[in-house]
Amino acid sequence: MITASEPSWIVPFTGLSPRQFGKLVTVLRSAGAEAVRRGRPWSLPLEDRALLVAAYWRTNLTMRQLAQLFGALKSAADRIVDHLGPMLALQPRKRFAKDTALIVDGTLVPTRDHTIAERSKSYRYSTNHQVVIDVDTGLVVVVGRPLAGNRNDCKAWEESGAKAAVGNTPTMATRAPDSSSPTAASAGQSELPDWKEEHNKSHKQVRARVEHVFARMKTWKILRDCRLKGDDVHHAMLGIARMHNLALAG
Secondary structure, eight states, X not given: OOOTTSGGGHHHHHSSOHHHHHHHHHHHHHTTTTOOOSSSOOSSOHHHHHHHHHHHHHHOOOHHHHHHHHTOOHHHHHHHHHHHTGGGOOOOOOOXXXXXXXXXXXXXXXXXXXXTOEEOXXXXXXXXXXXXEETTTOOEEEEOOOEETTSOHHHHHHHTSHHHHHTTSOEEOSSOTTSBOOOOOOTTOSSOOHHHHHXXXXXXXXXXXXXXXXXXXXXXXXXXXXXXXXXXXXXXXXXXXXXXXXXXXX
């Protein structure tokens, strides 16, 4: 049976070290996760409940499979995910230093809930998530609300709330109309001037950082085939962003 009291289970099922996982549990306690509630008491301690949610997002096992691994009922595992998932959500950064530079890009998450997903370029039903990171640290600072996967990134940037969340902080993107983007050759030009080549090279190097963030976040397999519905998709994305930041920052 999987339990957080055995540290060897923490790394493979959360992507976090035991110390980082301890910080996650502390966040949950400060959010009131252990507050006494009406009804049946939890069958698992808080540490095991946090591990269950992280393992669910990390492995994308069915709720029945997950419950068996933790020695709990399927209904109890459902309630645990519904209760702790929103509490693990990353809170958007509200203040930025004057020299902060951000980069935004959208990533598609294959999603089975067709009420919030649409067919995208990959011909799979998916949701579009606008993710903003700090260029210097690689930490996720904002995740916009999910939109249908066929939504253009330029529109999704604003409609998801990501643009409003960063305010006037300089933000780089390849498609957003009000951000720094690569320069192309003018009509009749066979080669770019040196300054344009250098600009594009610098832009690609910085943009690669957000692609690396997506690659790390999608080691949580639920972002490769999401069975969640409604707001739970957003909660999973925000929770994974928080664990990504914990793993990166230590």
